[in-house]
Amino acid sequence: MGFWTLFSVATMPVLQVLIISGLGAFLASGYCNLLVADARKHMNKIVFIVFTPALMFASLAKSVTLEDIISWWFMPINIGLTFLFGGILGWIVVKILKPAPYLEGLVIATCSAGNLGNLMLIVVPAICKENGSPFGDSSICSVNAYSYASFSMALGGFYIWTYTYHLIRSAGEVYDEIRSIEDSRKIPNKESDASGETRLLVGEDEEPPSPMPRILSSMKLMGEDEEPRSPLPRILSSMKSIDESTENQPILQILSSHRLMSNKKVQFWGRVQVFLHQIIEELLAPPTVSAILGFIFGATPWLKSLLIGTNAPLRVIQDSIKLLGDGTIPCITLILGGNLTKGLRSGKLRPLIIILVIIVRYAILPIIGVGIVRGASKLGFLSKDPLYQYVLMVQYTLPPAMNIGTMSQLFDVGQEECSVLYLWTYLIAALAVTSWSTFFLWLLS
Structure with a gap:
């Protein structure tokens, strides 16, 4: 497969994202409103709540079996490593450039979470259909490509809706705290402004009231012949209290230490409870629940036979779920395009942050991915199928996940900045994904 053929294949999904984003921007502009x-x-x-869970369940229940889950055991580890190394690199970017506190989670999320969904479903099967593909017969390659891509999308969705969801949610909480602090600061300013207005009501020639009468009255209350009270009794009483306290000091230290230990235990268990509550709440997010159900239905033959197949009694349910899932990518992309119109004007993201995110996603992570996949292959952890190894490598070279935009919109944090990041990362993706795909094919051929 030539470079230009591969370039056209890899560019198509990226161009689709850009075209639909442009439509969303036009619909959100003042021309359409x-x-x-x-x-x-x-x-x-x-x-x-509806589209993303439907997409994940439909793809998993149809494409993944129990044998696939067992034989592809390295793929969840590989995706976890993409999130791990991407998160570490994103954390380094945040520490170096120090963006606004509520944007730190967004930067780490865009560095760690790749688009393991629609791009994989388009790029990988399309390569199988091209002449000169190194992956053998096109029909067999296409079936395997859809299975690999669907499994990758489901696993990626599980990581995204737990780890990335936690990042964006925490960023939303930070943003809410910042806004509440700013609102509380505005209230005293208003009061001072009001007091300033009342001061203007006083005549310009009117002198401020003198404090001398208050001073004289206080001196009269003290008495002219009254001697000042000696501080000696207070000093003696304080010395007695010190002596008494030194006798009981060991007991007081023991009691205070016990109180501190009990308070620390209460705080520790309180933090554990909050942490567990957050994990359970994130695991109960609709996309995560649908991914778990999709794994269960796909891995259980009798459950799968109820929904999948021409003779399945409940196949209409699967068809309806798939129909809903097909609307996920267009809707997400339209929303991103709509946010882009505001982001280009009011986004607070420095250009250097965008440049470093692009370097992390398209330069550092792919090099790490090649080393991990080649090392796992030499150790015998991977199957001999070159398409499987190609999919594992591509997982390190993808642009940021589209669901990050959904989360930023959901928690009302960094929506414009997210759209600007998507614009530049997806513009660069056409060249980056193509170049790395060509290198991967040469490496595996």
Whole structure:
């Protein structure tokens, strides 16, 4: 397969994202004014509760079996490593450039979470259909490609809706705290302004009241012949209290230490409870629940036979779920395009942050991925199928996950900055994904 053929294959999904984003930007602009902020917010909730869970369940229940889960055991580890190394590199970027506190989670998320969904479903099967593909017969390659891509999308969704969801949610909490502090600071300013207005009501020639009468009255209360009270009794009483306290000092130290230990235990268990509550709440997010159900239905033959196949009694349910899932990618992309119109004007993201995110995603992570996959292959952890190894390598070279935009819209944090990051990372993705795909094919051929 030639470079230009591969370039056209790898560019198509990226161009689709850019075209639909442009449409979303036009619908949100003043010319149409259809995809306004409230409309994007309501559409995003539908994507989160309905479309994304439907897409994950439909793809998993149909494409993944128990044998696949067992034989592809390295793929969840590989995706976890993409999140681990990407998160570490994103954390380094945050520590070096120090963006606004509520943008730190967004930067780490875009460095760690790749688009393991629609790009994999388009790019990998398309390579199988091209002449000169190194992956053998096109029909067999296409079936395996869809299975690998669907499994990758499901696993990626599980990581995204737990780890990345936690990052964006924490960023949203930080942003809410910052806004509440700013609002509380505005209230005294208003009061001072009001007091300033009342001061203006006083005549310009009017002198301020003198404090001398108050001073004289206080001196009269003290008495002219009264001697000042001696501080000696207070000093003696304080010395007695010190002597008494020194006798009981060991007991007081023991009691205070016990109180500190009990307070620390209470604080520790309180933090554990909050942490467990957050984990359970994130695991109960609709996309995560649908991914778990998809794994269960895909791995259980009798459950799968109820939904999948021409003779399945409940196949209409699977068809309906798939139909809903097909609307996920267009809706997410339209929302991102709508947010882009505001992000280009009011985004607070420095250009250096965008450059470093691009370097992390398209330079450092792919090199790490090649080393990990080649090392695992030499150790005998991977199957001999070159397409499987190709998919594992591509997982390190993808642009940021589209669901990050859904989360930023959901928690109302960094929406414009997220759209700007998507614009530049997806513009560079056409060249980056193509170049690395060509290198991977040469490496595996």
